[in-house]
Amino acid sequence: MPDLTKQKNAAGKLIEFDMVHHTADEVAHRNHADKNKHPLRFQGQGKILLALSQADGLSQKELATRLNLSVQSTAEFVNKLVKKDLVSKEKSTTDRRKTIIRLTNLGQQTASAETAKVPEFLSGLSDTELDQLTAILTKINNNLYAEIDAASPTETNKFEAVVKDRLRDWFL
Amino acid sequence: MPDLTKQKNAAGKLIEFDMVHHTADEVAHRNHADKNKHPLRFQGQGKILLALSQADGLSQKELATRLNLSVQSTAEFVNKLVKKDLVSKEKSTTDRRKTIIRLTNLGQQTASAETAKVPEFLSGLSDTELDQLTAILTKINNNLYAEIDAASPTETNKFEAVVKDRLRDWFL
DNA sequence: AATTTTAGTCAGGGGGACCTGATTAAAAAA
DNA sequence: TTTTTTAATCAGGTCCCCCTGACTAAAATT
Numbered sequence: 001m002p003d004l005t006k007q008k009n010a011a012g013k014l015i016e017f018d019m020v021h022h023t024a025d026e027v028a029h030r031n032h033a034d035k036n037k038h039p040l041r042f043q044g045q046g047k048i049l050l051a052l053s054q055a056d057g058l059s060q061k062e063l064a065t066r067l068n069l070s071v072q073s074t075a076e077f078v079n080k081l082v083k084k085d086l087v088s089k090e091k092s093t094t095d096r097r098k099t100i101i102r103l104t105n106l107g108q109q110t111a112s113a114e115t116a117k118v119p120e121f122l123s124g125l126s127d128t129e130l131d132q133l134t135a136i137l138t139k140i141n142n143n144l145y146a147e148i149d150a151a152s153p154t155e156t157n158k159f160e161a162v163v164k165d166r167l168r169d170w171f172l
Numbered sequence: 173m174p175d176l177t178k179q180k181n182a183a184g185k186l187i188e189f190d191m192v193h194h195t196a197d198e199v200a201h202r203n204h205a206d207k208n209k210h211p212l213r214f215q216g217q218g219k220i221l222l223a224l225s226q227a228d229g230l231s232q233k234e235l236a237t238r239l240n241l242s243v244q245s246t247a248e249f250v251n252k253l254v255k256k257d258l259v260s261k262e263k264s265t266t267d268r269r270k271t272i273i274r275l276t277n278l279g280q281q282t283a284s285a286e287t288a289k290v291p292e293f294l295s296g297l298s299d300t301e302l303d304q305l306t307a308i309l310t311k312i313n314n315n316l317y318a319e320i321d322a323a324s325p326t327e328t329n330k331f332e333a334v335v336k337d338r339l340r341d342w343f344l
Numbered sequence: 345a346a347t348t349t350t351a352g353t354c355a356g357g358g359g360g361a362c363c364t365g366a367t368t369a370a371a372a373a374a
Numbered sequence: 375t376t377t378t379t380t381a382a383t384c385a386g387g388t389c390c391c392c393c394t395g396a397c398t399a400a401a402a403t404t
Contacts, residue, residue: 003299003302004290006299006302006303006306007290007294007295007297007302008290009302009303009306010294010297010302010305010306010309011290011291011294013305013306013309013310013313014291014305014309016309016313017309017312017313017316018213018214019213019214019222020313020316020317020320021316022213022214022215023214023316023320024316024319024320024323027319027320027323028319028323041190041191041194042190042191042194042195043194050191118176118179118180118183119183119186120315120319121312121315121316121319122179122182122183122312122315123179123315124311124315125179125182125308125311125312127175127178129304129307129308129311130175130178130179130181130182131178131181132301132304132305132308133182133185133186133304133305133308134178134181134182134185135301136297136301136304136305137182137185137186137188137189138185139296139297139301140189140293140294140297141185141188141189141192143292143293143294143295143296144189144192144193144195144196144293145192147196147199147200147292147293148192148195148196148199151196151199151200
């Protein structure tokens with residue numbers, strides 16, 4: 001029987017982490033007058049970038065399908081990324097209806113920069129703690145995959161694949 | 173000397189958690205045609221709600237100052253919350269320039285509902301793991317408070333106080 | 345009493361995440 | 375070849391976060 005109090009403690013800390021984490025990089029960006037702004041989550045433009053970093057050179061339609069977005073939204077995000085020089089568009093030669101989207105160098109950097117640096121807030125944790133955290137998060141993430149699966153069976157595999165693949169280089 | 177690989181593993185899991193977590197409740201809301209929509213983060217309207225749940229009956233100006241928002245943004249968020257019947261506005265009797273903002277019953281419920289339920293993804297973790305997670309997140313959060321402090325010394329106390337106070341009932 | 349400061353409001357704007365509807369161009373099917 | 379399907383685009387919308395500028399009403403100062 002799991003101890004409810006312990007669950008609540010952990011849940012509270014997680015919520016706190018969410019808030020504090022969010023605020024921390026809000027504050028950070030505020031001070032640095034950052035060009036790159038926010039971290040690009042798994043949403044909108046960031047979603048596109050992440051998907052491309054796993055499978056570059058997809059068509060817009062492909063992207064839309066994989067990411068569960070309308071083709072119009074996808075086009076919008078892609079265009080925004082083009083303006084930021086993170087991806088490029090080019091007509092397919094084999095099927096001239098299609099537009100192939102590719103990461104630019106900058107786009108690749110950006111996509112991996114997301115995950116490239118170990119956040120400072122992990123410093124001060126012992127090796128043991130890091131191992132524990134990793135193990136626990138693995139469980140939690142699996143629970144979340146299961147939740148996603150329950151709610152929307154069709155897209156799970158796609159999603160899980162994208163995420164895990166994106167993060168694969170972290171776990172070598 | 174901290175093991176870089178272990179840090180990377182943990183960092184990767186944390187990023188994965190972020191993505192998966194986000195997607196999980198995105199999917200959840202999509203299916204349930206949810207009225208309450210998104211979880212109200214420490215941002216915009218959610219920020220206001222959280223601040224009020226710590227100190228009810230503030231003036232708009234007070235809110236703006238504490239939350240580091242322009243008075244206009246604050247007014248916007250407050251008005252939206254009024255429409256949702258989560259807060260109420262009333263003119264101060266002692267200083268008729270001021271508008272006092274108060275949580276409605278619904279607002280109080282909503283603010284605590286945020287933190288009221290233990291997320292399902294914590295199920296399956298043992299008591300030991302929960303304790304470990306709590307301890308680790310405590311360290312991480314403290315690191316983040318320190319980061320915020322470094323970047324913006326003036327607002328730390330305010331922020332940390334709001335957050336901790338908000339979450340106090342979790343840790344009794 | 346006249347001036348200045350303060351708390352709010354309105355108007356307008358920039359970005360972001362998404363969507364539906366209508367239309368075009370190119371490929372595939374009939 | 376004509377029709378249908380497919381990949382994109384344009385147009386227009388909804389809602390969110392957040393800001394500056396201009397202006398009013400009510401206090402605090404002078």
